[in-house]
Amino acid sequence: MTNLSGANLNNGSAVGSQSEGRDSPSNALAAIPKYQAYKDSGVAWLGELPRQWDAIKMKYLYRDTSVKNKASETLLSVTQTQGVVPREWVENRMVMPSGNLASFKFIKKGDFAISLRSFEGGLEYCHHDGIISPAYTVLKAKHSLLCSGYYKYLFKSQAFISELQTSVVGIREGKNISYEELRYSLLPIPKPQEQFSIANFLDQKTAQIDEAIAIKEKQIALLKERKQIIIQKAVTQGLNPNVPMKGSGVDWMGKVPKHWKVKKLRYLGNTQNGISAGAEYFGEGFPFVSYGDVYKNRVLPSYVKGLAKSSSGDQKLYSVLSGDVFFTRTSETVDEIGFASICFEAIDRATFAGFLIRFRTLSTELTKEFSKYYFNAPMMREYFVTEMNLVIRASLSQELLKNLLVALPPVKEQMKIFEYLEDISEKIDASISLQIEQIGKLKEYKSSLINSAVTGKIKVA
Template identity: 70%
Template sequence: MMFAKYDAYKDSGVDWLGEIPANWSCIKMKFLYSDISIKGRENTELLSVTQDRGVIPRSWVENRMVMPSGNLESFKYIQKGDFAISLRSFEGGLEYCYHDGIISPAYTVLKKKIDDLKEGYYKYLFKSKIFISELQTSIVGIREGKNISYEELRYSYLPIPNGTEQNKISCFLDQKTTELDQAIAIKEQQIALLNERKQIVIQKAVTQGLDPNVPMKDSGVEWIGQIPEHWTVSKIRYLGTTQNGISAGGEYFGSGYPFVSYGDVYKNRVLPMKVESLAQSTLSDQESFSVQEGDIFFTRTSETIEEIGFTSVCFKTIDKAVFAGFLIRFRPFKRAQLLKEFSKYYFSSAMMRIYFVKEMNLVIRASLSQDLLKNLDVLLPPISEQNQIFEYLENVTGKIELAISVKQSEIEKLKEYKTTLINDAVTGKIKVA
């Protein structure tokens, strides 16, 4: 989309702004916003500072209210129209306040000094990528790490359009970002439907096979249902061995030999051929916690039940590798007649979530025990059918994943366009009205 330019531009004298419209000003933040610290309002509503929704009541974002530690008398009072910034971590820019209340003393509260500053315009400026990049490059470099003070931040220059233009820019961006967000939401919904379709295809293939006319029988397992009459069902305990991963101190990791981490399993249905993590494993470790072709790894422990029981199948032995204590390795017997190709889809099917979520106990952390895993039912089609199901699912899910990839690419382009549009509008590179 092409937009008009302003009639004349001038050098702002500020690297990150470059040229700005000739009728705009450029002034240090200290002349526009002041650091306000009002305390002793502990009976005021408690707010959360978020990077996606600004400063809003905690009840809007949290299902359960956990009171923060510390004395609420020290919390800072903030009003609608003010901005909050964490001076320890400001990758998200400054957050606009939508509601009066109190926030953690870890944040600085900024209040405008002059009426000509329209909050709608600065809401976009302070969250624009170009402004955040300026904070990262010019402010972070002042000290080691990311701990700065407002005394440093206040010397940043800000563009000042006139009040009418500020309102026009904010109204324009309200409309355009809403349209873009809606387009992104539609594509995200389409991706969700494609993922749902993929799971349905997998579930049907690994539980009913590919022949719609085959005689069926009751599997005897509630969460599996009907299966082909000639298939068998077995508990994992009869199909192979299970083993928890290695646990060691921090000095054990960072160098040495390949180490299969929790993330390697959680993120991949097939174990990567080359894992990034390393561990100083001994020969004994490598024998006890080996990673061999056909092994199936289950995520064992997490903060939530929903992240337990995700699997990754090893398609090729990783020499001298060991695996993490947050994982369980299931190694099928050769006589088990369970192909790694079939396992890739069977153990990642949606019905696995039903079993693990139903059976899991949550204390401080959710944890999958070997006993619970050994009780998991596994369907065993004949070897020839396992191969057929694998080839069918590789083809069908590959097409679905390609469609998902296209949608994800479209979403990224929309997000990039949104970022560019905001940057250009708030710095005057385009004239919106």
């Protein structure tokens, strides 16, 4: 078997590049042996199967079972997104099932459950006895020679899920599929010992791949944290570590260089809430900056998809000009409030949403370049979270925003800080993109490995 140890999967530092070698995930699959002889399975999603394997319709292997009135059993709710949910989650109202609990179906360890209305995630394997929503179909193996570990991977494989989706489109034009239709699907049947070997192989290899992915996700988190620390230090302390410092007057900012100014935002420009209107106002007309445009982007896109039937008066009052800073103003939670997006290029005849506040600088002391990083430094979160007044919805008032203190280096120093942070950000973002790309390859390899093993395209026993 091919070695997929952590050393092979996790090579590459948090900052830097990774070259693919002989043991890289992209080459590992090709290195695993194949069976000596194959035969046509008769169905496209399986393709050719090892000659010694059988292909049998699901109805001969699994039966649809429906046992109810066991509400006293340990409650489980099997869903496509959450898997198996313990009873205590229901009792603590973390998850609330709908309907009469007595109508829920009993499910045993080793059974499979599927929602025939939504099965993008395949069939869910049950790890504990319990009950599930009546919306799910429970499948129980008819034979003891069927290894649940093997079918756990088969039923979650992309090959099988694609077959399910194809069946739905072909039979019901995108609507529900019943088990009466599903049970005619052909399933591969390796020898019992081979089923166990495939399941054990995939348990081991997918665990290694998942560990490699977790390491890279941790690297991404560390890189993002490092970037935020660098930004905050630069916009509050500058680039010269030996410069004399002074107190800023607030704990969340700390000390700043002695020659810098510190002013409230109200003395640097004005603020304006966005436009609020009914649904008929939107969908056509002129460019409209939405909440999502600001929340998702630290620099406002030069092209926005939103449209609004704004008048010339609207376009003047709610204009979007170069140097404007837009803040997310209201949301369900404080965690989404106060995110800033800086406009580098004016958007002609545009207006912006009522869920936003626009700050427009009227002072030459603050550049849009410095604003890009200053208003997105981690300390901003502390200010907004601490000062925000939560009622029903989190809401950022113009008054609170105007009281925000701004550290102001001389303009030339602002530009040097901007250029430094642009360079650092580009390098860190490239490293993050590399890790994301490698995670994507690992996930793709994991999917291919599972597909190949459960359909006999590779020999692991």
